[in-house]
Amino acid sequence: MDSLALINLAVFLVLLFVCAYPLGLFISRVASADANPAGRLLGRVEAWLYRVAGVDPQEDMSWRKYAVALIVFSAIGALVVYAMQRMQAFLPLNPQAFGAVSPDSSFNTAVSFVTNTNWQGYSGESTMSYLTQMTALAVQNFFSAVSAMAVVFALIRGFARRNTGGKVGIGTGLGNLWVDLTRCTMYVLLPLSFVFAIFLVSQGVIQNFDKYNDVATLETSSYEQPKVDAAGASVLDAKGQPVTEKLTTKTQTLPMGPVASQEAVKMLGTNGGGFFNANSAHPYENPTPFVNFLQMLSIFLIPAALCFAFGRMVGDMRQGWAIVAAMTILFVCFALLALWSEAHGNPGIGALGVDISGGNLEGKETRFGAIASALFATITTAASCGAVNAMHDSLMPLGGFTSMLLMQLGEVVFGGVGSGLYGMLLFAVLGVFIAGLMIGRTPEYLGKKIQSFEMKMVSIAILVTPLLVLTGTAIAVMLDPGKAGISNPGAHGFSQVLYAFSSAANNNGSAFAGLSANTPFYNVLLGITVWIGRFGMIVPVLAIAGSLAAKQRSEPTVGTMPTHGPLFVVLVIGSVLLVGALTYVPALALGPVVEHLQIFVKP
């Protein structure tokens, strides 16, 4: 591996921490109801919103109310996004006159954007009106991200609160969901997105509401396409082969739209749903290597900042650093594997007299090359972002393996905004539980006793996604409509299906995009997977938060295992790898591992 890759990785990590630390401290003020983090004027706007909505910002919600309110808020979102796609033909800001999106695709897209997954079975530039993009999809880019931030606030409060109001048992005191949603939107995601969006435009990302622009190209290009008769059926020749006709075009159609505003929140909210089909590989979404670098930084920014906010909120920054350290070590290992894998070109292409010293370039953009593409692929799957600047289907087998395994670990290596930290804290709890078993003491984390209720909930939350991934994949590869979507032969075909369910259940949203997933079968099955993967985790997390909030916080004694040192970091990494990796070894062996051996080991 050349030094340029290592320099990119190092610069990335240094800038990440420089930006995330102060943001984390600011977010801890947003999470505390007393502070007025962004000045009195915005504070007044905030108060006005609560008055109109009938919210009592002082109300301290029980975990059950917090969870029900969040599910209701998400369900409203899903219904609105579904309805807007179905009715877009009758709504304004639709200069290309796109018709209604199909019911199954609308369902899948609605659920997937509300859950921060942004799995995209559709192709944006030929399906969605500007109104659908900016008020249905981009709005959910905000809401789904702040929803997960709210959940992690609730969990941290569960740890931080000494005891709530003297009431015993599960019941009180995780904060106020409406306040958390409003403040995270107003004070964190919206201002960051605005600044980032303006920067993106300055670099060439488009932002307008014009019709698509037909321009006369330098050269007339000719192409062939299957001939169709008046009824729209393809014409066959005497041998039953489809007839093609030769056509020429003198123009190129340039797509337009309000891209920059959506692009900014797509990255900062770890959503990943592109305005265009090619996502962050599209030059209008990601025009330069510098923009690409800042897009990568913006994916990890809030997930990393939340770890520091966590440290501040529990009153011990070392706790935040320990979590960041575990995430960073895992991330660096995976990034090195992906960088190494993509730096080595496809030997089959090399054998055709082609110079493959630049690494694997199929499905990659020239301006990014192998390094910036491999790094982006690692970051977007370590976080549950799912934006892509290269086609993951064409990654080398171990590059695809890296992306897939990072999702399968549960999106806890920085992970999604909010969801990464609450996922990692589950593994931290699991880690102290395992350590507690080894030394025979009741495990404690941050002064709260971890008992059987918490461990049951941790187990449910950690096991729900592997269950969805493995059963979903098994169902799809057994049924004809599932197999029909596969586009690559052999082991890679299996990888395409495994990748799809790993991505959906863990709310990532990236794909081995050759899989034809815009079918009723995949739209429905993946839509259900996405929803259960999201709330099957959030509800147990909130239950744990509620249970912890009601417990006394004990002071550490000589017998307490410290949860900020290297031993704890190793323990957390060990739990993540043990649970995540071992669950998936057989499936991964059948997919990317076999493919790697087929390419590199000749009999």
Add this chain to the structure above:
Amino acid sequence: MKSILRPALVLFALLTVLTGFIYPLAVTGVARIAFPHEAAGSLVMRDGKPVGSSLIGQAFSDPKYFWSRPSATGPMPNNGTASGGSNLAPSNPALLDAVKGRVEALRAADPGNTAPVPQDLVTTSASGLDPHISPAAAMYQAGRVARLRGLEVSAVQTLIAHNTEGRTFGIFGEPRVNVLALNLALDQLK
């Protein structure tokens, strides 16, 4: 339940106005004033008429022009309304067949050229709209273009060097040549 429904519905509506209308319109307003050229798609003009965008690659098949990277979009290459890659796996025999065909086409257009073929000229980009090729891919085509246009090879190579962009800050991305800009400059060269 009513204590949940009202805040949920009202906040949903208010925050949608904020993030779904005010925010994108504010960005559009600032963008139109501060960066009108970029916001409208970085159009390239010749004789007062747009001939493309400096960010969106065009297909070239005339051997007198520099060729762009292969594009996997359908039905025509570099289709701006259908971005995307081939999604062919590295193990897929169809990938090797396609690359083989492109290598042969390049060799046929320039029979005397025995240099190894630059990889970006025979693999499809992720977007299908890649506006760039590598400097090596431009240099590989310099002899062919110079011969067919009756130019000195060194003049074409100088033109390539002028149109080459390095890594940003020396570390980000890869060196690259904008094919549309290069071909426009080529047409100016007499």
